[in-house]
Amino acid sequence: AQTVTQSQPEMSVQEAETVTLSCTYDTSESDYYLFWYKQPPSRQMILVIRQEAYKQQNATENRFSVNFQKAAKSFSLKISDSQLGDAAMYFCAHGWGAQKLVFGQGTRLTINP
Amino acid sequence: GAGVSQSPSNKVTEKGKDVELRCDPISGHTALYWYRQRLGQGLEFLIYFQGNSAPDKSGLPSDRFSAERTGESVSTLTIQRTQQEDSAVYLCASSPGGSGHNEQFFGPGTRLTVL
Numbered sequence: 539a540q541t542v543t544q545s546q547p548e549m550s551v552q553e554a555e556t557v558t559l560s561c562t563y564d565t566s567e568s569d570y571y572l573f574w575y576k577q578p579p580s581r582q583m584i585l586v587i588r589q590e591a592y593k594q595q596n597a598t599e600n601r602f603s604v605n606f607q608k609a610a611k612s613f614s615l616k617i618s619d620s621q622l623g624d625a626a627m628y629f630c631a632h633g634w635g636a637q638k639l640v641f642g643q644g645t646r647l648t649i650n651p
Numbered sequence: 652g653a654g655v656s657q658s659p660s661n662k663v664t665e666k667g668k669d670v671e672l673r674c675d676p677i678s679g680h681t682a683l684y685w686y687r688q689r690l691g692q693g694l695e696f697l698i699y700f701q702g703n704s705a706p707d708k709s710g711l712p713s714d715r716f717s718a719e720r721t722g723e724s725v726s727t728l729t730i731q732r733t734q735q736e737d738s739a740v741y742l743c744a745s746s747p748g749g750s751g752h753n754e755q756f757f758g759p760g761t762r763l764t765v766l
Contacts, residue, residue, distance in 0.1 A: 583757035636699075
């Protein structure tokens with residue numbers, strides 16, 4: 539069965555600093571995708587970044603980047619130059635084909651001004 | 652609006668009552684998903700539609716839960732004889748479908764409270 543584990547229930551970082559959120563997963567699929575979603579208090583799930591497993595290059599989106607270690611089944615999210623608006627719950631998710639997403643339990647990120 | 656919409660935004664019901672939750676996906680999206688999010692938890696998959704068919708219902712927790720989709724558009728999630736453990740946010744998502752894994756676009760959710 540596919541599983542996703544986020545071992546950090548809460549993280550905090552000073553504004554303008556860098557923070558890394560951890561995620562590990564287990565899968566039997568050979569062709570799959572990994573995602574980081576952000577959920578602010580409004581409940582709206584917002585896609586932050588996605589990574590195709592067949593791509594060796596780590597995905598980046600402005601201040602957000604991932605460290606994808608396929609052999610270790612690790613997929614961490616790095617947020618650079620943290621901003622107050624980055625405060626939210628962050629969920630790591632695993633998907634394959636057009637199937638469901640399997641989510642981790644989330645990490646609550648606090649930004650200290 | 653071009654996004655996924657859900658109604659109602661909040662629903663309070665008494666134990667034992669039936670509830671219907673509605674999802675309007677992005678126009679043209681053939682795939683539709685329902686998830687449940689308990690307080691402080693991650694999202695749990697409930698059911699997936701491709702068109703009007705549901706090839707994966709594996710996440711429905713009991714036979715009190717059912718869902719349908721019509722016209723390859725709106726979907727309704729029905730919970731019969733609600734229990735307190737059904738209290739959660741119910742999130743709907745849609746994606747264009749087709750080959751590969753497309754991004755899922757989420758609605759704002761319906762917060763269900765069972766008293």
